[in-house]
Amino acid sequence: xxxxxxxxxxxxxxxxxxxxxxxxxxxxxxxxxxxxxxxxxxxxxxxxxxxxxxxxxxxxxxxxxxxxxxxxxxxxxxxxxxxxxxxxxxxxxxxxxxxxxxxxxxxxxxxxxxxxxxxxxxxxxxxxxxxxxxxxxxxxxxxxxxxxxxxxxxxxxxxxxxxxxxxxxxxxxxxxxxxxxxxxxxxxxxxxxxxxxxxxxxxxxxxxxxxxxxxxxxxxxxxxxxxxxxxxxxxxxxxxxxxxxxxxxxxxxxxx
Numbered sequence: 382x383x384x385x386x387x388x389x390x391x392x393x394x395x396x397x398x399x400x401x402x403x404x405x406x407x408x409x410x411x412x413x414x415x416x417x418x419x420x421x422x423x424x425x426x427x428x429x430x431x432x433x434x435x436x437x438x439x440x441x442x443x444x445x446x447x448x449x450x451x452x453x454x455x456x457x458x459x460x461x462x463x464x465x466x467x468x469x470x471x472x473x474x475x476x477x478x479x480x481x482x483x484x485x486x487x488x489x490x491x492x493x494x495x496x497x498x499x500x501x502x503x504x505x506x507x508x509x510x511x512x513x514x515x516x517x518x519x520x521x522x523x524x525x526x527x528x529x530x531x532x533x534x535x536x537x538x539x540x541x542x543x544x545x546x547x548x549x550x551x552x553x554x555x556x557x558x559x560x561x562x563x564x565x566x567x568x569x570x571x572x573x574x575x576x577x578x579x580x581x582x583x584x585x586x587x588x589x590x591x592x593x594x595x596x597x598x599x600x601x602x603x604x605x606x607x608x609x610x611x612x613x614x615x616x617x618x619x620x621x622x623x624x625x626x627x628x629x630x631x632x633x634x635x636x637x
Contacts, residue, residue, distance in 0.1 A: 509601040516632045526577035532634040538625035546617025558617045563610030569597040572612035593636045594618045600630045
């Protein structure tokens with residue numbers, strides 16, 4: 382005999398399960414939202430700790446840059462002032478410095494307490510177009526060399542070799558005027574001193590030849606390139622300066 386068992390409906394239980402499931406989902410969602418909202422707060426202390434030393438390092442670096450710039454600027458200013466002082470001193474002790482430009486060499490690196498240049502290097506001859514022309518000053522009085530030889534200076538003339546000199550040789554014959562020593566000189570004074578030194582050495586070693594005049598050319602680069610010299614020591618003189626050949630860039634001097 383079959384027993385009819387009544388079917389029990391559990392709508393309330395289903396509703397309970399559904400509600401419980403919804404509660405769990407809502408709780409899970411709220412937890413995720415809370416975690417997401419809480420994440421920036423949990424990272425903010427780390428970011429603060431990272432930013433603090435970065436700002437400190439940046440501040441130190443900027444301070445160092447300012448200090449170094451000030452030191453370099455001060456040092457450069459002092460160096461420029463020292464260079465100007467050296468150039469003024471060089472002009473006062475060396476008349477070859479004119480119009481702010483050294484005419485016989487580069488600026489000296491240093492001087493002694495007495496004003497003497499240290500490690501001075503003249504400019505190469507092929508870089509010097511013209512030398513300082515002080516001929517007018519030299520004509521005012523005889524130039525006296527280290528060995529007390531006196532020279533009378535004349536501007537704008539060249540004592541050409543090959544003509545008859547005033548002097549005679551040891552045999553009494555008329556001396557043929559000749560260039561006995563060609564050299565490079567940066568000043569006419571150095572050229573006259575070379576003539577005087579030649580006579581000093583000739584006398585010491587018993588040589589008969591004598592330097593009696595010189596011709597100096599201010600156009601260094603051109604003259605040295607063509608002739609290998611711009612100062613010529615000569616073995617004689619001519620009767621008068623007016624008999625010499627004209628030369629705008631030349632100076633000649635006769636040993637008195």
